Amino acid sequence: MQRWRCRPTELKEKIIEKSLTLFEQHGYHGVSVNEIVKACGTSKGGFYHHFSSKDELLFVIHDYFISYVLTNAQEAISASTHPAEKMKKIIQSFVKVFDLYQPHISVFYQESIYLKPPYVEAIMKKRKMYKEIIFSVIEEGIEKGVFRSELPVEITGMSILGMVNWSYKWYKRDGGKTIDEIGEIYIDLILHALLTDK
Incomplete structure (x- = not known):
């Protein structure tokens, strides 16, 4: 029998990889656990060893x-x-x-409306932590006279998050710029907007 040839961590990654492909092709509700395990060449036991449900898989x-x-x-x-x-x-x-996570992001933004409340809460907690880090760096820069004091912290932080987040809509690996080059462009735009003459 060929099932369970993957080590547990390998099987988990394989389940995620195959489900991403299936979700992109058919949508979250268009794919069953049976179809995921069939694509992975494993069993339902293999799936439920790593994920309590398809909802948890979407959260992960x-x-x-x-x-x-x-x-x-x-x-x-x-x-x-x-x-x-x-x-x-x-x-x-x-x-x-x-x-790095292009398929994950694409599937999530298409299918996140189907997440159950406990998973939404966990996601929002991490997003809030990330937002607060960006706000704190802006505040620190203003306090030290490095960033422009006339810029409102919250609006500036949300603008940075919104601008970079929108990359998922247009970024393509075979586009005219590499991801590192795009990163440098964002850094140039953002820092030139933030920095004082100092």
Whole structure:
């Protein structure tokens, strides 16, 4: 019997990978657990060993990329002392997520309305943490005279989040710019908007 040839972590990744393809093709409600396990060559037991439900699978798909940007943002504020350097590192990792987790992001934004309330709450908690990190870096930059004091922190922070988040709508791996080049453009735009003459 060929089932369970993958190690547990490999099987989990395979389930996510195959479900992303199926969700993109048929939509979240157009795909059953049976179809996912068939595509993976595993059993329902294999699926439920890693995910309690298809709802949890959709949550994990989102959690992968929000955890990536949150962890990198936390590392940025710990590793750097200058607000501009912190912002640069945060933007670099933020933009990179649209390349690393492109299918995850695409599926999530199409299907997130189907998430159950407990999963929505968990997602919103991490998003709030990420937003607060960006706000805190802007506030620090203003306090140190590095960022322009006339810019409202909340509007500025939400503008950064909105601008970079919209990348999922247009970014293509075979486009004219690499993800790193796009990141540098965002950094240029954002820092030139934030920085004082100092």
